[in-house]
Amino acid sequence: MTDKITYKGDFTLPGEAGYEDLTLELAGKWGADAIRDSDGTVLSDRIISADYNIYSTICLVRADNEWAKANRDKLQQNYLMSDPVLAENDKVEISLLDGFFREQLEVNTNDDPKTWWQVFDRTNGEEVPKSLWTFDPGKGTVTINKTKKWHRYTVNFLAYRIWEAISMYNHTTNNWGDREHQMPVDPIYPETQKFMLGFLQKWLDEHPKTKIVRFTSLFYNFAWFWGDPAIQRFRYADWGSYEMTVSPLAMRLFAKDRGYSMTSEDFVNNGTYCSSHNVPSERLLEWMDFMNEFVVSFGRKCIDLIHAAGKVAYMFYDDHWVGTEPYGMRLKDFGFDGLIKCVFNAFEARLCSGVQGVKTKELRLHPYLFPTGLKGEPTFMAGGDPALDARKFWADIRRGLLRAPADRIGLGGYLHLVRDFPDFVECIEQISREFRTLKQFHAGGNPYTAPLKAAILTAWGKMRSWVYVGHFIHGMELYEVTESLAGMPVDVSFISFSDILEHGIPKDIDVMINAGRVGTAWSGGEHWKNEKILEAITGWVAGGGGFIGVGEPSAIRHSGQYFQLAHLLGVDRETGSTLSNVKPEYTLSEMKHFILEDVKEDIDFGKDIDQVYVIDQNTSVLSEKSGSPKITVKTFGKGRSVYMSGFRYTPQNTRLLHRSLFWAAGNQEDYMPWTCSNIFTDCAFYPDIRKLVVINSSDNAEKTKVYASGGKVYDVSLESHGIQIIDL
């Protein structure tokens, strides 16, 4: 890096009482301007009195366990589906919580089961009449009478959560032993709201040194049901699901507001719950909207208190973020001053950066200062290499930050753990310098972005911009595609099928991407039976649009096709019903296609889609595996399509996608300016300040040419994970 960045700040350090010297030493070294506490740590007077902004975490729903214990009927709830029980005769007894973590979940015996619960025969899908089952609150069982032999029965029941999910995770991960379990209370009750506002006001009064109030987060956590530890630790985890917002009161308020009632099965869905991977029903979307309205309106009251106390309010965009919807319409109504996202990679950096309606975006870097990582792997303990972890995460995050800015970075966890890892301390110092450099450059003006706008089409659209159920799923095509896109010098937006139905395809889109497996929200599922969608996209491509399909784009078995846009893509997939239809033979295209120009190794899409076949003679097969096309291209009217049988985020595949965007848009001539010859490197040109940033995301030293506009070429050498700044 040639530019010396000397300014400090924009860094949030986790302080720790008992380690005052370390805290202040590292605050200086890393250039911190704010010191925070974490779940499980406190700040001492010496730290608080030092010259830093004090940044205090608060989680109102688990803030006062005494109040929670005194108001157990106001704990948060959710619907669960009991594990299926097979009827061996005409009566079945179901122990509701079998298989679940009884330290997390407790059957709600306060609200009338006959009003709120449902019992199902899952073999035939029919609800069991309420007269045929009884609940025994003492035993926690439901007995079903007149069962059909060998049918599977389940109960949808309400359970209180008696251990707040994130503190439960932190507790078990950090071995907090017999520390009292924190319980989450539900702000849907007026009494809870009153308590919370009172608690917050008192807390503000008691924290005069605190400048930044950091909500971890607001009220409802993403869905996370744990299992009986003897069987499995986790049962259900969905970073975008509203399962944990449910209560009888909320359902009553919804019914009053929206004119119809949700049922337990709207949330349970045969035990698949409201998975973000599945196409949301209209009812679920309305529930989400209703809860978002509530969370914003009550959240605003909390933030008003903070502002009145002369402090600012930040929200952690993880944990209890459900209901806040940073990509929804109401975020600005909160009045939040900042948003903090914990990030592993480029698309999560973009996820944070892209939010509108909040001034300050802060990235929480990985690894956390915890002994182990999210998958239980060692980090700050014997066997861990947190400096290498941090460098690799940063190399990925930095790709995203080339394109879109963040305002701050920070760490979380227990600072004393870094003492044994001096190379980690050095690494964070370097990362801080790079971050501040990029922030400065963005402040000087937007980086060059090619004249190409891509839109990702999913059932969620803008609401789940850059969001793919994050940490839990890898190998999903769209997850991988999005990570590739997050570092490209192109515009990326997100649209839904409803957007197309309501407003048509936005005029400024050049290329539409649909990526995912059949039936998922990412591919689109039942939406592809809608003729209006097919008309719109087909007409748009015929008129010159570009369409990139990955995996099972537009897939649903319907009307003899599987890919409903097979006519655009030129390929379809054999799934069994057309086995007797002989497939046309194809020949592998011999010409080196524009999109393949940087492909040097075998194309690896990971576990991709097989049994793809060509449906017309105008389809060019550019790559294949075992007789199944992997990459095809086709012109359609004035437009073009590209099909890829899968996708993994690799440098070569990223380049393939990058070129595909320009080819699909019929705009190859705009591809070259401000790209790198070496696929392991990326560059960004900031025209207003004439700075060129070149980064190497690989573990090896790399040389690259940078193609500037106007034909000029720069040769750049970079260390492993290195960065170079060139003044032009």
Add this chain to the structure above:
Amino acid sequence: MTDKITYKGDFTLPGEAGYEDLTLELAGKWGADAIRDSDGTVLSDRIISADYNIYSTICLVRADNEWAKANRDKLQQNYLMSDPVLAENDKVEISLLDGFFREQLEVNTNDDPKTWWQVFDRTNGEEVPKSLWTFDPGKGTVTINKTKKWHRYTVNFLAYRIWEAISMYNHTTNNWGDREHQMPVDPIYPETQKFMLGFLQKWLDEHPKTKIVRFTSLFYNFAWFWGDPAIQRFRYADWGSYEMTVSPLAMRLFAKDRGYSMTSEDFVNNGTYCSSHNVPSERLLEWMDFMNEFVVSFGRKCIDLIHAAGKVAYMFYDDHWVGTEPYGMRLKDFGFDGLIKCVFNAFEARLCSGVQGVKTKELRLHPYLFPTGLKGEPTFMAGGDPALDARKFWADIRRGLLRAPADRIGLGGYLHLVRDFPDFVECIEQISREFRTLKQFHAGGNPYTAPLKAAILTAWGKMRSWVYVGHFIHGMELYEVTESLAGMPVDVSFISFSDILEHGIPKDIDVMINAGRVGTAWSGGEHWKNEKILEAITGWVAGGGGFIGVGEPSAIRHSGQYFQLAHLLGVDRETGSTLSNVKPEYTLSEMKHFILEDVKEDIDFGKDIDQVYVIDQNTSVLSEKSGSPKITVKTFGKGRSVYMSGFRYTPQNTRLLHRSLFWAAGNQEDYMPWTCSNIFTDCAFYPDIRKLVVINSSDNAEKTKVYASGGKVYDVSLESHGIQIIDL
């Protein structure tokens, strides 16, 4: 082989005029007792006058092209779906035969299109009102008005077949040049029947030397639509489909007989036609029954003439076999004396052998005496090795013949082609000896069969016993499973879902097998939503039955499960809708399980099912790949289940399946008697004559132990593809 078989006979030789010496020489060498003609060859007087049974082929539907030319309105027909055409504005013109082979197919302009055809908007699945389209017979086009822009339109139309499919295949394969194309006439018309019976009577009168009249075959060929040769040779091929039985008259007769009308879409099904891979509708099954009734009743009239002429009648169980249904209820009503099946492997030998109601079963061996094989590979030409081909086919066929007898073997094609392949001539002599040995042994009494009865459950059941659309599809799980079963010393039967609904699970079944991909007729598709099926099978296994599931057994997305028998199998499959449900971890079972005892190499199931997960703690995972179980076992009540993620016919997998049957039946102690230690070898014991036959199906010499009953063990050495006979 220790037993010298000296008798001759039971062999059908294809003679050829012009090659009389060769014909008679080989008839002697191979021990022929019958000499046949083939499509494209004739027998000369010298051959006919030699002391052999003359065996003459006849195919009445293509017997007299003059009559066919004079009665073009009585040619056979079928429905076709035109290739989809995308509407670019409000009018679409579809050229009906585009993409089809115009030398095979001709639009039927005789029967009113508005009565018999249907036009569909395939984008929304709706039929286009008849008032909106017009047919131009001169151009062979349909014009559709008021089309919706960007919708796909197709026409279901009737086409005459103007080139009979098998002679078309023989013609093009053997380069018959400008020989006149034979056209198939339809016996559904009384005039055709009258002509055919007259032709047959005349033919019988003119063939006094003919002893055996061999139908190739009766009236309707399996479905085989060819494509525009510039694009693709074949369009649709299904060895079990009734597509080619359709005509307006047959549909009228059906409506009169069954009380409702079939529509074009009943046959076209969105262009998937009536694929045997798909679950048949009740309407299709009734059509098949109706056509079978017709074929048997008119076929009987033909056979009566043959018998009256003092001759016998054989049918070729290929080509025009559709409507004869050898595993249907009416076969015995034909009065056939013999059935001939061309066979590649063991299950096809069993397919022929298992037919009831016909006395003589004859196997037509491969390779045919053609220059090239079915896939165009060289056989009797430079580059071919027909002796090796014959030995390999025979080794596979022989596995089936150990268990079930055939009465005759024979060849087909052009005899002069063998002159350059003396090793082929020797090979056939050896095969003939082996065949006669096995036939003799079966005549002495049934071979030992273990006390285990397996039933394969499909949507077709008994009607498609041993039939899996034969030559066209490999890699289908059930195809591979069936080939393995065909050589095992166990009873095998075939049942359908309807059988279970009507009669329950047969009392004598020990193990039920369900194997195939979701949605196919083999796995069962929609049948798995039927609670009665689930009740019956679950109860039966709980009571002690064994269930083996392969691939996607009982699969259909329904009520939160994918495998509807997940509770029996202990596993289910992730297909996208339960991605947020965390899967229980499992540990690979460490004990060497009974079913794995002969597994020495990695288990290779080919392209098997992934993303399988364990659903309960009582499931033992015996083998896995990338975290997805490949083989699991589970006890359920008094019964047991085995799951395999796929199957390929290999010696090791065959052994695995063999052992699985006995384990699933809870009957391991009966596994051992009369099995071989070496998985490349098989044996059969004929207790009544105290003969033990041991065969080696591999290309290498092998040694094996044979485990007799009572603990006795025999050591046997075998040459490649060798056979040993041991007197006990």
